Amino acid sequence: MIGLIDYGAGNLRSVENALARLEATATIAATPEDLAGARAIIFPGVGAAAPAMASLRDRGLDRAVITAIRNGVPFLGICLGMQLLFERSAEDGAACLGILPGTVVRLNTREKLPHVGWNTLEHVRPHPVLEGIEGEAFYFVHSYVVVPRHPGVVAGDTTHGVPFVSAIARQGLVGVQFHPERSGTAGLRLLENFLRFAKVEAAA
């Protein structure tokens, strides 16, 4: 089953709907026990970093996520769900999960923030989850961006006045700044890639 992390603030509905379209069943995971049997995890985040981290900690989900990723469970972080994988966010100075070295900062651009709307994913590094989507437009809603310390995890970028990291990947761990669940056909393609990848990993 696919575990959908529920920290109480995010709206999981659209991700659930998109998975249903792809004939995958998701289990809402609000406790570490809920995540225990997951063969893949999706972490859709919205809102601010500090309250989201506080809620994850309250529920014990922070340790559960770290453990699952360490154990190689395929993981997809969406928007804030990707940002929280890093060490620290400049948004409220929140300490994050620290799974990936790097920080989250407000995008330093002359363009409007929040960055709302469709923008293209470029320079995609080969990864099964990101297959066939280079150059496609995805729906973004955010003001903060990730700055990984190791360039090796960067898997794609997008330009809003300045280029920023919009996709990361390290083995089974993938994160995207945009919302695949709101990005039409291209978004469904990414989610389908992720489900297929998770299935292959589970069989291996």
Added chain:
Amino acid sequence: MLLKRIIPCLDTAGGRVVKGTHFQQLRDQGDPVALARAYSKDGADELTFLDIDATPQGRATLVDLVERTAYEVFIPLTVGGGIREVDEIRTLLRAGADKVSIQTAAVQRPELITEAARAFGSQCIVVAIDAKRHASDGWMAFTHGGRTPTGLDAVGWAIEAQHRGAGEILLTSIDADGTRAGYDLELTRAVVDAVQIPVIASGGAGHPKDLEAVLTVGRADAALAASIFHSGAFPIPQVKAYLAGQGIPVRI
């Protein structure tokens, strides 16, 4: 590069589309879900439902409609029409709306913008402004479908809405609405220049050239239109191809 958005708007009441549409491939032309699906397939970047049925029963129907739409349409959905309370916003977001648009209630009680933005984030709070040109100079915000003058300067109100936490402005020109003679470019440009948040221009689209003008001269971030799409006169792919041909970045 951030692409300019093209947003069809559907007026709904009692779970049905109230203005006629001419999607030839649709058997049931009044079903908003079927239309939403068709527009999404056609390349709409976002959808807006504007509910004109403000009865409690109508509200329940709207929530159901949002649920059914979100279940099968995977582009952002904005829902507006008579929203007055934070709880109503919560219900609509939970049903699957990505954003809600508030108008009259925001004028009557501007704290609603702040409360909603705090509760759900600015990204999902759209403040709708219906503006009408003054006899003298500038534009005044109106409510109740353009019937009630607010005494608020439309540009000043847009600035205040932004400060209170609005994530976007949906700006409709009452003068241009329904004319199909083009958007009010001056109004759009005045608001775009005054705020830092995205502005969705609405009212007056009759030809792809009108969308081009409001996205370039008006500098709008998005163009919302209804009849130009519903009438079948200019399907979305044709509009987008035209805009792309004029060098406007759009999602094809």
